[in-house]
Amino acid sequence: MSLCKTRLQEERKQWRKDHPFGFFAKPCKAPDGSLDLTQWTAGIPGKAGTLWEDAVYPITISFPEEYPSKPPKVKFPANFYHPNVYPSGTICLSILNEEQDWRPAITLKQIVLGIQELLDTPNPDSPAQEPAWKAFSKDRTMYDKKVKEQAKRYVNAG
């Protein structure tokens, strides 16, 4: 079995054993009905007491064959409103960047927690989309309004 598959099986096992409160993550099924461990869908709950609370934001996680040497690609839905999310939904986060802070030891749990943290603490030095970045830097009232509206659309249904 490839290193990628072995590691992903371990990640799945660890996740089922212990994952942070309010999050979910599960591998998708391949067309033949078997589990495709390289494609996951997951949900990131907004932290309580922030603009992002009361909602669970969906992400997809695609693991390349070179994983864990290379990081997975993590995406919100297209046009997700956040300064560090590209219009395609791809998340710009240093721990997900091979040339920055990605390390093979980073776990799925650390990734989703990192994304949760990013939601309310965007990195203004890594803008990925103009509308949210501009509003975050220059018009905080509008930014807050937009984030809250988005949270309503992803309201946590339990």
Add this chain to the structure above:
Amino acid sequence: MADEWNIDQVVENIELLYLTNDSDRVRQIQSYLLPLQKSATGFELGQLLLQHVSKSCKYFGALTHTIYINTHLIVQVSNAIIDDIIALSNNIATRQDFDSNLFIIRKLVSNLCLLYLNHIDVYGVDPITTLLGRSRGVVDISNFNIQETFPTFSEIEIALFFICNSILIEDVCKRDPANLQKIHASIHASVFPNVNASLSYFNCKALPNSKALTLLILDCINSWVIYISVAENGSDQRYTENDDCQQLVTALLSQLGIRSQNAQELESEMEVLNKTFTVLTEIMETYPRIVAKHKQSLASNLFAKDGFGSLFMEKIISSHELSEEYSSEIENFVNLLIAYLNSAIIYISRNLYEPEVYQILDVILGLTNFRGNPISEERVSEQLLSFWEEFVNVYIDDSDNLETMLREKKVFDQFVETRNSLLLSVSAIYWQKIRYFANSPPEFVQYRLQVSELFILLYSLLNTSIYSTLCKNVQDKLIECQNSFSRNLLLDLEASLYLIYKVTDDLTFYDDDSTKELTPFINQFFSHQLVETIERYSTSDTDEINITLLNLLSAIPFFFKSDLGLKYLSPTFNFLFSIILNPGKRRLSLIGSKTVLKICQDSKEKLVEFLPTLELILLEMIKNVEIDFVIRERMVNSFISITQSLKDPVRMGENIFKILNQINLQADIINEKIEEYAVSLLSCINEIGKASQLPEDVEDYYTAAQSAQTDEYWTQDPLGIKTSILNVTALLSLKYEPLAQHTIATEKSCKILKNGLNEPINGPFRFELPVIFNYLIAKINKCNLPSIAFIFNLIETIVISNGAKLTAQNMDELIEKFFVEKKQLFESEVDLITTAISMFSTILERFPSLLVGLPVFQSEILDFALRGLKSHESFLIRATAKFWTNLIVLKRGKANDQEIVQNIMIHKLSLGSEKSLGYTLVDNAIVSFIDNPRSHLEYFYQLFRNLIGKYPLHFKNWLRSILIEVFKFRSRFTIQYVDQLVSKLMLTRGHRQANDVLKEFWLECNNLVDYKTV
């Protein structure tokens, strides 16, 4: 001077250091003490402190030694230091208060180990032997044999022996794993045999009576287990069974021997037992090979009726009082059981008939059904969830092997029956466990989720049998409710519906086809008035069941589409609307509206008969200022989606007209207090547009006749809907002053106009381009600055979708109105520069003929874009680099366009300069490239590569001359360097290698290194 200190002053500072909470003071003291510790007299200071009566000073003395050892190369004096440390260790160790001085002793021992590990080549004997030998006055340590002397050790010596062992190997584990070969070899050869022999001694003679000593020994065993795993991974040392690792396990197992049937005595042993549980679990999880020989014995200890486990469960776990008091110990005990079970899971899963396996599973089932509410009163059932999941997974993964093993069909069927019966028992326990209870903590939601995941797994094994059981249960509970309602019944109902929802949701997520077989089961409870019963009995404190029902409803559109399910849409919608219209339940309303939207989008064809009801509700919602805007917008989308499914333009026109009419009426009453509501009205129009959009393959959606009829209807637009849309949009976003300056209002109105741009046939939102431009011209003259980005973005979309309909003259007029007349605005705001350059860039990419021939392009736009290169702002630099790349490449340019651009690049002089535009472009680009941060380099690569590819000779000359000029004051970059760089770059012919050459150049210019190569 760091070498000069006064011991009294040092002592005073140390005492203060351990007393104060003031972080500034702490920093101040540390900056005074640290130089002393690091100084040449640091060791002397450490010794003095160790002789001080205060424990803080003593510990600080030991710490000072650590710092000294780490700071100075002290191989030559190491023996003297060892003697000193031993002397000090002995001094403390002979005191009666050994335990209270343990933290100082540990630090001193750690120093000893540090010296040994730092200078292993110098030492012939390990530090443990040295310490214990010297403490007995042995002069020639090589003659000292721990194994022979051990039986004569005092309790303190035994303690020191095990402490030293733990510290030494833990310190090794903390070190960089490279270059540890010698250390591992030395430990394997001389340290491990001693610890093994000492444990063997105890295993024969029983562990000492002292609880503290036993705990130290167990700690030491734990450290060894972790160390062995590290050493085997990082070296060629092997701790095979021949090395008698068995002594470690035997010592542990001996702790699980039954010494008494008395609960009180078990309690008195609890600390030792707890440690034993955790160490054994650590072994089972990290190094199970060590336990292999003892597995049978461990199983008996844990699960046999007369074993330790049974006693522990009977005396501690079964006692309500004690189980609360020892919850952490019970958790560790269960972890040990799980670790054992996981190591034997294949055997257990294949041998369900074996009495010993039956006994094990019986114990585990009993523990799963631990009394009390999960999370708030017990956590055992949660711990065991992971085991049951693993257990089910084994059957899923191992199904082929099982079939091969149990060849006879009868035997196999019997086995499956037993297995299924066991799993149904497990499911029954968890089914009960997930019932909501009073004051259930937030973590209980997570517990329920985990249980639902187990049920999803169980479904893949048990298939519809478990699903039908759940559905039957719902049906029974509904009947019971109708006969005699109780809150408990509602909670039972909720638990079953929750599991049905989760399993169904998972099935629909993965595979739509498999859901068909579920329809009859779902029908089973819908036919017993599921929705009506819940609606009747739910109260203000039963939100959980409403949420669960809402979730279930959104997961079963396949059911509503079926003939069986269709008839339940009416009560379902009544329920949904009652939820949505309840203003006191914001979260429920939002979930409810999401459910409605989902059902409407998935089953719109089946919902036509609900249009009149929906219309009434929707019109009320548009009027009602208090309704959440997200809900209002979702309902508009739902209503129009259903109408659209009729494929009848007349009905579509009528329904849109009604909504627009209502919005129009509401627009008259808006005021500053309800600004958000006013924006929501604009959003509603946008939702009409979104829901009216035709699918991509319109030929498959409409017949030719329908398509023609629709196109004709909207061309005629008998109800004047297009005009109405424009009028209401203009009224809210232009004429109503507060919203005219509102960015979101502009964004929404631009979205409204964007909706029909890609429509293949005429529709309610397909406007003539001049109509859109007229609105935009009016809008740009009456809006705030951030709104301009949305206006330009819309123009960009128009170019992309309808560029072929535009002429250069159109473009000239647009640029005049939107850019030239507003030029001052654009120059003031970096975001607006980006917006404008992005738009021009898109035109160059898609329809360059619309732009390159215009006088304004040469007179204004090029110069504007040249200035954009001077920025360091990410979006602007990216947009500008793309603009110039598109201009150079001119992918969709005709011959005439190419000629114009070439002429511009080579012959046109840039504004206020005697150089060609190409020269100025390269000049600005290269200066900007050097100055921009590393993360922006990517944006420039394509620009330079295309310049090399398209204008090789000119680029070469421009670049050479520019670089010589740029570097004239930087002697490091000689003309030879420039020539070399230019040649290297030209050799790439604009291919990918150019990126590397450019990056190398950027690194050199900025005196940086490539982090990938260091």
